[in-house]
Amino acid sequence: MSDTAHTPEHAPEAAPSATPDAAPSIEQQLAELQAKHAEVADAYLRAKAEAENVRRRAEDEISKARKFAVESFAESLLPVRDSLEAALATQAAKPDTPVETVLEGVQATLRQLASALERNKVLEINPAQGARFDPNLHQAISMVPADQEANTVVGVLQKGYSIADRILRPALVTVAAPK
Template sequence: MTTDTPLPEDAAGEPTAAETNPEIKIAELENRLAEMSDAYLRAKAEVENVRRRADEDIAKARKFAVEAFAEAMLPVMDSMEAAIATPGAAVETVLEGVHATRRQLASALERNKVVEINPAAGTKFDPNQHQAISMVPAEQEANTVVAVLQKGFLIADRVLRPALVTVAAPR
């Protein structure tokens, strides 16, 4: 094997003893191999540690992913328990409490990026967000929403539940 780099030479221009003695050269190469093996093992261990920490972080993220949502639901639960604790309340009072609890729930859902899908009548039917239950004759344009039977919901721009709708049939 030839190299383009010159061999180290002593002051007289002759190769040093390290280059001429094969045992010294082998010992130097073995030392270099040991250093490289050590560096490789350390790098491999570091990669394994990073992978293990990442797996632990992912497991924790999955385990506690609903923590913020659960915290947002606690006031709703408190309101419902308060309503149950007052069995002799007037219907108007209970209805007022139900409306307040619904507002709390809607606010908690919105804070957690759960958005309502509630298309207005006449809105173009979107199969990505709506589920047609039936087609009915209507005075409006074909393939538009006539009525919403059940609201749908998005979570972070992904359909959690499509809105159940009736659609105008072609004339």
Template structure:
């Protein structure tokens, strides 16, 4: 029996040594995994901070672009109107203009102004007589009895304007009264 205890006693230390070796190997594998995970976390934190900084830079640049766009939005329109003003000033400098030359100058200036409006998407709203009243583009000032369908344009008192498909000013109109 003592012999068995010896054998058991010897077997026990061998098992403990193997178990300790396995524990050491497992611990070192866990330490490697932990250090790899920590390195991955550090890499992801760095990537996150870089992405956050980049997003902030993009936001800031976009705000600057919007501010510049607001500040200079009218620049193209102003450039188109400057020659119109120049022509009007030249017309006023003429000492003794004839009615024909004044009329010709005004017509040329009006063409130039209309061209500037078109280039900058400022379009006229000038409804035809008999056209149906469109409350999105026309403003009825009064109604009159007329020989045409009710709620149709009888007279245009003032043209309206849109800018880039947005109503700037409605056309002022007189409409036919219902019979």
């Protein structure tokens, strides 16, 4: 090691002397830190309040979405109800209405209902005879001997329905028994 490293020219600068003019007093430092703390605490409280407001608004929006989610669906079913009420009113006013006329009205109302369901993404599950049995879409009521491949649909007892890839009700089917 060289002696020059310890000479005063290369020595690190000494800390400034603790004169009242040069360095802030402990009281001044404390006051500055308290002011900074108050500022940070205020910012924290504001951020916390904002987060709480955002959470509350989100909960309100979710609540409204749940409450009014069926509004569109209900709106599309109103014409179906109107048609059924009109049919009952017509039948009450004219009891001798031919069965064919009533049947036409029922068929038209059924078409209205099918259209309303379709508009609201309620899809029918009605497997064709011979379709492969799918336990995710179908519920087997019984297995019957049939002249078709085992585990295929023989008949549909009740249609199923799904909405947005979720099964509301599986189709009730009979399935071909193994031979």
